Amino acid sequence: METSTLQKLKRKAGELFESRLLQTGTVLEVRPWTPSTLIEIDLHLPLVDMQQWEQVPYIKFRVDNFTFRDYTPSGWDADTHTCTIYVDAVHNGPGSKWARQLKKNDTISYIKKIGFTQHQPDQTSAVIALGDESSVGHLLALQKMVLPHTRFSGGIVIGDEEHRKLFHEYFWSPIEPVARKDVYGHNSLMEWVLKQQYSLENTIFYLAGNNTMVAQLRKLLKQQGYPSSQIKIQGFWS
Numbered sequence: 722m723e724t725s726t727l728q729k730l731k732r733k734a735g736e737l738f739e740s741r742l743l744q745t746g747t748v749l750e751v752r753p754w755t756p757s758t759l760i761e762i763d764l765h766l767p768l769v770d771m772q773q774w775e776q777v778p779y780i781k782f783r784v785d786n787f788t789f790r791d792y793t794p795s796g797w798d799a800d801t802h803t804c805t806i807y808v809d810a811v812h813n814g815p816g817s818k819w820a821r822q823l824k825k826n827d828t829i830s831y832i833k834k835i836g837f838t839q840h841q842p843d844q845t846s847a848v849i850a851l852g853d854e855s856s857v858g859h860l861l862a863l864q865k866m867v868l869p870h871t872r873f874s875g876g877i878v879i880g881d882e883e884h885r886k887l888f889h890e891y892f893w894s895p896i897e898p899v900a901r902k903d904v905y906g907h908n909s910l911m912e913w914v915l916k917q918q919y920s921l922e923n924t925i926f927y928l929a930g931n932n933t934m935v936a937q938l939r940k941l942l943k944q945q946g947y948p949s950s951q952i953k954i955q956g957f958w959s
Contacts, residue, residue, distance in 0.1 A: 739783070739830075742832050742833060744768050744830070745828050746766040746829050747765045747828060748828075748829060749763040749765055751825060757810065757821070758810050759808070759809060759884055760807070760810050760821065760823075761807055762808065764794075764804055764829065765801070765803050766803070767802050768802075769835065770799075771799040771804070772799045774797065774837075775841065776838065777793060777838045777863050777866070777955075778862070779791045779859075780831050782819070783830040785815045791957070793838070793859040809853075809857070838859070839953075842866050845924065845925050847874070850863050850876075850926075851875055851876055851877070851938060852875075852878070853931055854884070855958060856929035856957065857888075860875060860877055863927055870895070874896070875895065875896040877896050877897070878899045878909045880901040882900070885898035905937065907941060911942075921946050924947070926951060926953065928952065928953065928954045929955040929956075931956070932956035932957070935956045
């Protein structure tokens, strides 16, 4: 069989597979932060049952032909079926390219089955979230789920100074923007954690972001005496 014919058959099979798995939504608004390496996107997903979101969710969006990327809604309105995602677009990958070209009223596609990260706040006195630019949505979603809010705090390493200012001004969140002093961010966050003087008891850390940062930060926290049971991780990319 000729290569071109085989490629056509594979493409048709892939399209049929996607059509059975995918649902569609609409872009309500796109707000690139300045500089535009972080992109905020409001979405209407009419077929998603957001009432069932009791853990931090993630959605697999189709960003290119047979290519998907996971993004976590930072907040959602179950009545209107709307939510907001944040795309860390500093890297020139398929997800970044997809986010940069989106505009209001565009149709987006995503896999029907919503995933969950199993990051559900424990009933402890201190819930500490730690992450990087790729985990903005994840950390804000976790914050939304922690009640009472006084139990929640955290730090997010952000390389761009303007983005750190915007994060602080925009969200009024107990998550504190932390300047990036190392490539992956684990040393920057660990330095910040040590300044907080958290108790070894009744403190649960939720780590989310690039895989290297998450793994190294977990290691550093364990060296400080925090057991594995008090460190929950969610890696996004290498």
